[in-house]
Amino acid sequence: MLKAERLWALGAMSGTSLDGVDAAMVETDGATIYAFGPSAYRAYSAEEQAVLAAALGKWPGEDLAEAQALVESAHLEVLSRFDGAALVGFHGQTLAHEPRGRGTHQLGDGARLAEGLGLPVVWDFRSADVRLGGEGAPLAPFFHFACAKWIGATEPLAFLNLGGVGNITWVDPSFARPEEAGAVLAFDTGPANAPINDLMLARRGEAFDRDGALARQGEVAQGALELFLDEPYFLRMPPKSLDRDTFADMIGLVGELGDADAVATLTGMAAAAVLRGMEHCPRPPVRLLVTGGGRHNRVMMQMLRAALDCPVEPVEAVGLDGDMLEAQAFAYLAVRVARGLPTSCASTTGVRAAVSGGTISRVEGV
Ligand SMILES: Nc1ncnc2c1ncn2[C@@H]1O[C@H](COP(=O)(O)OP(=O)(O)OP(=O)(O)O)[C@@H](O)[C@H]1O
Numbered sequence: 001m002l003k004a005e006r007l008w009a010l011g012a013m014s015g016t017s018l019d020g021v022d023a024a025m026v027e028t029d030g031a032t033i034y035a036f037g038p039s040a041y042r043a044y045s046a047e048e049q050a051v052l053a054a055a056l057g058k059w060p061g062e063d064l065a066e067a068q069a070l071v072e073s074a075h076l077e078v079l080s081r082f083d084g085a086a087l088v089g090f091h092g093q094t095l096a097h098e099p100r101g102r103g104t105h106q107l108g109d110g111a112r113l114a115e116g117l118g119l120p121v122v123w124d125f126r127s128a129d130v131r132l133g134g135e136g137a138p139l140a141p142f143f144h145f146a147c148a149k150w151i152g153a154t155e156p157l158a159f160l161n162l163g164g165v166g167n168i169t170w171v172d173p174s175f176a177r178p179e180e181a182g183a184v185l186a187f188d189t190g191p192a193n194a195p196i197n198d199l200m201l202a203r204r205g206e207a208f209d210r211d212g213a214l215a216r217q218g219e220v221a222q223g224a225l226e227l228f229l230d231e232p233y234f235l236r237m238p239p240k241s242l243d244r245d246t247f248a249d250m251i252g253l254v255g256e257l258g259d260a261d262a263v264a265t266l267t268g269m270a271a272a273a274v275l276r277g278m279e280h281c282p283r284p285p286v287r288l289l290v291t292g293g294g295r296h297n298r299v300m301m302q303m304l305r306a307a308l309d310c311p312v313e314p315v316e317a318v319g320l321d322g323d324m325l326e327a328q329a330f331a332y333l334a335v336r337v338a339r340g341l342p343t344s345c346a347s348t349t350g351v352r353a354a355v356s357g358g359t360i361s362r363v364e365g366v
Pocket residue numbers: 014015016017018019161162163164165166193194196197207208209210211212291292293294296297298326
């Protein structure tokens with residue numbers, strides 16, 4: 001176990017929207033964030049995205065050689081660009097997530113990455129939590145708690161990640177540690193960009209709805225939205241988590257609509273899922289800080305602003321980087337794992353007791 005000294009860690013995340021690998025450095029002792037360092041991005045090409053998309057839903061033991069080689073080489077490529085890291089946090093590519101079923105599967109072998117980089121690599125962050133009865137996700141909440149401290153927050157606030165899937169963390173920064181009862185509440189809100197991307201690709205051959213430009217031209221189909229909100233997921237108490245394609249059927253709800261109305265409706269569904277989620281906050285947050293690619297979607301942001309009493313701002317409003325927050329989270333969590341500090345607790349994943357997930361792969365001499 002590392003002593004409680006500050007060090008630079010390098011984190012990498014390949015998210016559910018399959019757009020690419022984010023990597024970023026954080027200086028931390030596993031509790032306090034001292035500084036944010038450089039970051040880099042390595043996009044997946046359309047061909048690579050197709051390889052990953054074909055691997056979605058697969059479990060270890062299935063035919064994954066090509067996708068695994070791709071995930072590992074893309075990570076090696078981007079992580080090799082950095083100097084000065086003492087260890088690496090490697091999330092991997094989530095292919096399947098069934099915490100109450102077959103478990104959770106993040107593709108990519110951290111031991112191979114450790115060999116390639118010559119650095120200790122922390123990986124497989126989610127399995128231990130699932131084994132102990134947790135959802136295994138979301139895991140960024142303990143980092144969000146540290147971010148709330150870093151920005152000097154004194155009142156409860158919430159972080160919303162609008163990635164392929166959405167997740168929210170409500171934080172009370174008056175607590176000393178995130179695992180204390182009442183300090184955080186976190187869960188996945190619902191689908192966010194993944195269905196929009198899927199529809200844009202299928203109908204228009206485009207990767208996503210840039211800035212919400214197409215949604216802006218359409219109207220939300222209220223009937224489809226109501227059917228979507230009937231999903232039992234929205235009645236479940238948190239913590240709770242989702243697989244990328246848990247809501248794949250929602251595409252069917254907009255199947256008869258024209259492109260603009262269909263995208264507007266999927267955008268409205270993502271926002272409505274967040275608004276449902278906000279009802280679970282123990283106290284109203286004083287602000288909602290939005291991270292992830294969806295913060296660029298002006299229509300989605302406007303829908304949230306129109307319905308909420310508190311300011312809804314991109315995390316850049318407080319000096320954070322919304323493109324890199326998840327990569328930074330896994331840098332931070334890697335240091336927590338190395339120090340034996342918990343990475344999740346009952347109010348973030350539903351795990352029975354606070355747990356330090358993750359496996360550390362070391363290379364000789366390091
Ligand atoms: N300018 C933009 N306008 C609208 N949407 C955008 C824009 N930029 C990015 N996005 C959306 O954000 C997505 C990428 O978001 P992000 O990188 O946060 O997701 P992720 O990390 O892969 O997902 P997750 O957090 O679920 O793991 C893109 O696929 C796209 O749908």
